[in-house]
Amino acid sequence: MRSEKLNAKLLWIQFEDVLTPALGLTIKERAVYCHLLRHSLVVGRARLQFAVTAMARTLSIGPGAARDAVRRLDELGALRVLKRGKTGHFVEMRSPEKIRAVRPSKNAASILAGAEAEGDRAAATLEVTDFWKSWTLRKAIHARERGFCFYCLRRTLTNVRCIDHVVPRVRSGRNSYRNLVSCCIQCNTYKGERPARDFLRKLYRQGRLTAKELDGRLRALKELAAGKLRPS
Numbered sequence: 001m002r003s004e005k006l007n008a009k010l011l012w013i014q015f016e017d018v019l020t021p022a023l024g025l026t027i028k029e030r031a032v033y034c035h036l037l038r039h040s041l042v043v044g045r046a047r048l049q050f051a052v053t054a055m056a057r058t059l060s061i062g063p064g065a066a067r068d069a070v071r072r073l074d075e076l077g078a079l080r081v082l083k084r085g086k087t088g089h090f091v092e093m094r095s096p097e098k099i100r101a102v103r104p105s106k107n108a109a110s111i112l113a114g115a116e117a118e119g120d121r122a123a124a125t126l127e128v129t130d131f132w133k134s135w136t137l138r139k140a141i142h143a144r145e146r147g148f149c150f151y152c153l154r155r156t157l158t159n160v161r162c163i164d165h166v167v168p169r170v171r172s173g174r175n176s177y178r179n180l181v182s183c184c185i186q187c188n189t190y191k192g193e194r195p196a197r198d199f200l201r202k203l204y205r206q207g208r209l210t211a212k213e214l215d216g217r218l219r220a221l222k223e224l225a226a227g228k229l230r231p232s
Contacts, residue, residue, distance in 0.1 A: 014096035026172035032069040040093040051088040075225045132175035140231035142182040150181035162188040
């Protein structure tokens with residue numbers, strides 16, 4: 001499957017001015033996306049196959065970090081993993097203007113800085129807001145979950161609620177509403193630095209989530225990363 005080569009200048013503007021701030025990409029996620037884009041859409045191919053370990057060596061990052069970056073880029077819609085196997089990952093890349101969570105216009109450089117509509121300005125502000133900064137902002141995250149733990153779905157009292165980073169801060173997790181959830185103290189303690197998807201599967205194995213609830217929580221993770229679960 002081939003596609004037309006992209007305008008490299010426009011692509012870089014979209015990536016720096018729109019995609020990175022809108023999705024809250026970490027440095028490693030940016031490196032992985034750029035690397036895969038370089039070997040796919042930039043040279044006229046929509047799909048490519050690659051080995052995570054080889055890519056990790058090229059980018060001088062750990063295989064685990066590279067794998068986590070691919071997984072999160074998939075959740076954000078920046079790429080679509082078509083197949084995983086012993087020969088590596090087979091993915092379909094998406095340029096910034098085709099990522100549903102971003103939806104930039106043709107004049108990508110002015111989207112965040114020059115939005116005229118009040119709704120656009122509010123959305124742009126939301127994307128760069130540090131929700132860890134104050135109690136009022138953290139309270140908005142708690143309110144979004146309506147008193148339930150994001151992970152185990154148990155109702156939690158006000159005095160035993162925590163704010164958890166879905167992508168831990170030690171892995172460059174941001175204080176964006178896309179990366180913060182309200183949860184119970186037990187889940188906050190046991191999750192630690194474990195990837196959220198792995199932690200949810202552990203809760204299922206322990207009988208704390210049903211199969212239906214697990215599917216719902218995994219979907220919620222994707223919606224959170226895509227910016228669909230916005231606080232009031």
